[in-house]
Amino acid sequence: MVSSSSVLPKVVDDAADQATPRRAKWWYVTFHNVTAMVGAGVLSLPYAMAHLGWGPGAAALLASWGITLYTLWLLIQLHECVPGVRFDRLRDLGAHALGPRLGPWVVVPQQLIVQLGCDMVYMVTGGSCLQKFAESACPTCAPLHRSYWICIFGSSQFLLSQLPNLDAITAVSFLAAAMSLSYSTISWAACVARGPVSGVSYAYKGGTAADSTFRVFGALGQVAFAYAGHGVVLEIQATIPSTPTKPSRAPMWKGTVAAYLVTAACYFPVALVGYWAFDRDVGDNVLVALQRPPWLVAAANMMVVIHVLGSYQVYAMPIFETMETILITRFRVPQGWLLRLVARSAYVAFTLFIAVTFPFFGDLLGFFGGFGFTPTSYFLPCILWLKIKKPPRFSASWLANWGCIVVGVLLMLASTIGGLRSIIQDASTFQFYS
DSSP states (O other): OOOGGGTSOOSSOOGGGGGSOOOOOHHHHHHHHHHHHSSGGGGGHHHHHHHHOHHHHHHHHHHHHHHHHHHHHHHHHHTTOSTTOOOOSHHHHHHHHHOTTHHHHHHHHHHHHHHHHHHHHHHHHHHHHHHHHHHHHOTTSOOOOHHHHHHHHHHHHHHHTTSOSGGGGHHHHHHHHHHHHHHHHHHHHHHHHHOOOTTOOOSOOOSOHHHHHHHHHHHHHHHHHTOOOGGGHHHHHTTSOOOSSSOTHHHHHHHHHHHHHHHHHHHHHHHHHHHHHHGGGOOSSHHHHOOSSHHHHHHHHHHHHHHHHHHHHHHHHHHHHHHHHHHHHTSOOOOSHHHHHHHHHHHHHHHHHHHHHOOOHHHHHHHHIIIIIHIIIIIHHHHHHHHHHOOOTTSHHHHHHHHHHHHHHHHHHHHHHHHHHHHHHHHHHOOTTO
16 A cells, blocks of 8 residues: 555655555556546546547547656656665655755645645536436436535545545545446446437537637646556555565566556547547536436446545645644644644635636646646656666657657647636636526
8 A cells, every 4th residue: 555655745754654564566556556547537538539539539548648658667767766775756756866956846846736636626526426416316306506516525525634644544545446447437338328419420619710729728638637647656666575686667567557558448438439429519527428327327426426535535635744744843833633623624625615616627627637747747757767867869768758748848838728728718607606
């Protein structure tokens, strides 16, 4: 099991963590990578396909799958790039490559953006799927606006946030991983059973050239959001034993490849079949678009709710730890239940406020996918590799890494702009009480 420090660097001394036994096997790596990567973002992939089209959409999914698998390989190789030293955290590797002053300032903010972005998106996802579950289970009940469902989902996080650490939510975390695989399979299988909508059309939506361009930009961000396991790969590798004759990179790579095959089995069917079934008018959450059979749709949506209940805490617990450490060590706040209650509730309230204010699932994925996930998944590993390994100019390694950097930076800029524009547009027409 990956410790709580695996998602966000700790502020306190990590010496105690060195005593943690390294006993993980390669299949543990597969489980952890699938848990970190296969999330609610898979539900928006048909929506991204609708803006990209068959050819460009499939190419974007395949290219992102290949590029992020390559950048994961880079991080796995860099884990023990110095003989006798294991860089168990991305911030440690960043400090080694970029210097003790610059490295943490480059790496840590990106990790914080990833954690905050995931928690905000999971608030929206949980509320939306809870709403769909209620509508499917009780179609005659009076409808309730999505913002209220987000608040209902968020109230559960106030309770779960009072659990002391990640070890206390182990059962929820395992259940969340199983749910992610289950609702991915249900999503595309239900689309196949349903068949395409009447009057199906896969042509691009109308509008100005600027509108079409920004929609493509936002769709690229949603694809980027789907590949989000890089922030914890070094921490996962840290759980594997390593010797000079049997380095950790071999089982780590084996488990990562297996995880990526599972990821492909989840992502590609959902993206392609969901777009095939609902054409260009598919919503930003394919489960919400499904109507029949009602019991299966309701079950799948509840699986998503259970998944994001655990995933929210997995990403939030390390932030809780850092917040409390800073308050105790720098501001001399007394340690105890009152600190935990106030600090953690304030964080949950903040993410809930953002989710209610901007309850646009697809747009949030596009924005955070570009602004937060693209650097850590697409080009930051390449920068670290070039700084540490220093491959000869114009060699295959040099060209491959600079190519990933250029693609990643362009993707970050495009998807951030597209997602932000969509959020602003939807916010201008959104009515909380409607």
